[in-house]
Amino acid sequence: MLRRPILRRRAALSLAALAAARLARAGEEPVAALLGAFAAIRERRAAFAEEKELPELDRPLRSHGTLSWRAPDRLEKRTAAPIEEVLRIEGETLTLERPQQGVRQVLGLDQAPELRPLVEAIRATLAGDLPALRRHFALAFAGDPAEGWTLVLTPLSPRVLAAVQRVTLSGRGAAILGVESQQGGGFTRLRIEPAR
């Protein structure tokens, strides 16, 4: 019972690698090949460490916790310290919980325009949804889909661009290892370590 998801994931991984290799040979864009590999993975978990720099603060803020993803559209970010917090996005619904304060907020993603670009960038990549990514961002890819790569996303909408100027994803194969985002004078760096 416990082994089955792992088996499936391995099978999916090798399939994805095959698919990526074939697409690359066919002259397909490397970003499409990369996202194809992402699409094959239905579930994943990772640990994260985050560092935020804000112009109003004289030192960065650090936090850590776990991330989990389940296709097609469920993303969860659990911050363990220094505050306890759960951010869950499923479909169009965003839930923010701070159990210590007894706070639970449920919002439509439309009602959280500041969070939307980051959420869409990570989610569309994990889902391997290239059209969704292209709908929201201009894409710049560098590196090798099977090895190290970076994907720079620039929001297309001027409104979003005022809040978030750039999101940079970096990784190796079908795994995101880092997310950096530039928001006004602030800068956020997320380091991700996939769970084994």
Add this chain to the structure above:
Amino acid sequence: MRRLLAGRLRPFLPLLAALALLGAANAALLRGAGVTTDMTDFLPPPRSAASALLLRELRAGAATTLLLAGIEGAPAPELARLSRALGEALRASGRFAFVGNGSEALSEAEQEFLFRHRYLLSPAVTPALFETPGLRARLAALLAELHGAASPLLARLGFADPVGAFLDLLRAWTAGSAVALREGVWFAEPPPATGERALLIARTAAPGLDTAAQREAVALLRAAFAAARPPPGARLLVSGPGAFAAEAAAAIRADLDRIATLSSALLAAFLLWRFRSLLMLLVVAVPLSAGVLAGAAAVAATFGTIHGAALGFGMTMLGVTDDYPILLVTQRRPGEALAATARRIWPTLRLAALAAAAGLTAMILSDVRGLAQLGLFAAVGLPASALVTRFALPRLLPPGTAIAVRPLPAPLARALLALPRRRGAAWALLAAAALYLLAIGGPLRERDLAALSPVPEAQRALDAELRRQLGAPEVGVLIAVTAPSAEAALQGAERVGAALAPLVARGALGGLDFAGRYLPSARTQRERQAALPDAATLRARLAEAAAGLPFRPAAFDRFLADVAASRTLAPVTPADFAGAGPLLAARLGALLAPLPEGGWRALVVPSDLRDAEALRAALASLYEPGLLVVEVRPETQALVEAATARALLGCGVGTALVLGLLAFGLRGLGRALLTAAPLAGGVLLALAALALLGERFSLFHLVSLLLLAGVGMDYPLFLARSAGEPVEERLRALGSVVHCTLTTLLTFGLLAFCATPVLRAIGLTVAIGIAGAAALAAALVPPPSRAPA
């Protein structure tokens, strides 16, 4: 050929001309007098300030502009897409003050307005918030939250408003909505048995009274749904007072149209079968048209307008005037001229028509406007039809016309003639009915105002379900503060809010909504301004509070500037607030509104009241001059009871009038009572049958009882008239009564199948009663053995 046809038609020309004339007069009258469809005409009138407020809210309050919608019959993501498309289309139409489906958000301009006035509007603003310890606590909390996922939002707002006044203000806007959000829109939670259901609520810009605008709003909703390309199987459910006004009016009209068409067809078929003469149809149509003309003219002259339901239903009621020409034709002895028959039966016919009109007293005296119109319509129409039957019909028909009715089938005739020998059984049946009614403690009484509404039961059930799912239940208690100015009304509502806040805190009350949550009175806003420290003091306190925290010195410059600016801002007025954006205007408009007669009214709406006694006590201790507390249920029950009591009184007066008329016409109270006995029996049987069917007895049933007594008056009168006569004469009378009863059943019996409660109540009561009264009249007629030969 043409000459032959013209020649054959010529004898009927007077009749046809009379019909054409009456038809044209009727059409002209209806075009001249306005036909209204305001369904609240069928509600009882107010008796107190509280019930006046209640009825005004029912008639024209903010709640009447509400449209509730559910979308179901497709997978959740598809429903969400439809809900979003519907929301966008409705918002873009400009016909709605507010459209909520979970995806709506305060516009940027609205957010900016609230943000600029946050230190005047937010209930979080107190002097303590701007002291050093208060600031220190807020800065520490801000730092902690900046670690979390909401930091992009906080980076935008947190430094300009570290005390969180704006977020506190926004919470008041989102707190009210407890509807589950999925796929970014509202969904019913838990889903109903029919599957997932997305929910949407809309408030029309037009007032609830404007039925045409309400109908258009509902049509717009349906069109927007169709334009969103719903997949096969997806359904749109619509409810709310606006939808009711529009769709109930349409349902009543459809009911009446269907019944009218069906009963006309059945009636025509029946008459053709029995009389084998097309002429008979014309003969029946003339008194009916004349009655409608007289009734409509009387209502238009008395009330100025005619209610659509009163007109449609009144015409159905006047269908019983078929009796008069049928009696004329069937009572004619072989070889007798029609004019002679008319003269011979006139005393009895006159008495029957007058008694029927007297039976409508209860309706005419009713203070329910729609019923009074209906009563007047029929009370004038019935005698008018009788007069036309007596004086006009014999002249309009070609001389020597003989319309022969088929004789009653022999077995039926034998059974009817034998009925008087079964009078023991008749009395036993009546006794059983009386005992049954006694045993169950009288008929089941209807005390719910909603049951009197012309809205079909199924529509009301859907409404209740959608309201529950949207967390917008019917208001149980309504608290209103009336004052000469908006400011005074706002201040009053604030005092009520403050008095009830402890109840919310200890759970006696689930929540409280009032204008002050969104727009405080100018006095409160000035108090908040007074709580703001001057720039130098605030800067010093902030520096002290931030000691040891990683904030740069200039981090809160915008906060300092905004507080300084807030100290001199002019307080926000209701006009400023409503002008800032549609969502702000809609929220305030539902809670604070000017009155048409001058002055302002602010509403305080408690939700989920668990301890009504505590609420009463808290409000009683508050001295508030313009305060009005309406407990909706007891108040509506009192209204219904008052209207019922008045109808009962009307019934008493009506009965006395009918008996007086009979005693005068028959020269003796004993004979009057004997004649009225079958009708009293019919009423008793109708009551017992209604109870047996589980029908709750309402105002409408009550007035129908008298109606049936009046309508059936001709049966015992004509049967008693023939009691001493030879058997052919008795059979002729029996035949007349059978034909009259069947035509009445063909009109009223069909009403019992209507979905509209009013029509159904009257139809059922009259159909059962009239059948009972006819059978009893045949059974209780004095037996021939005792009558002189």
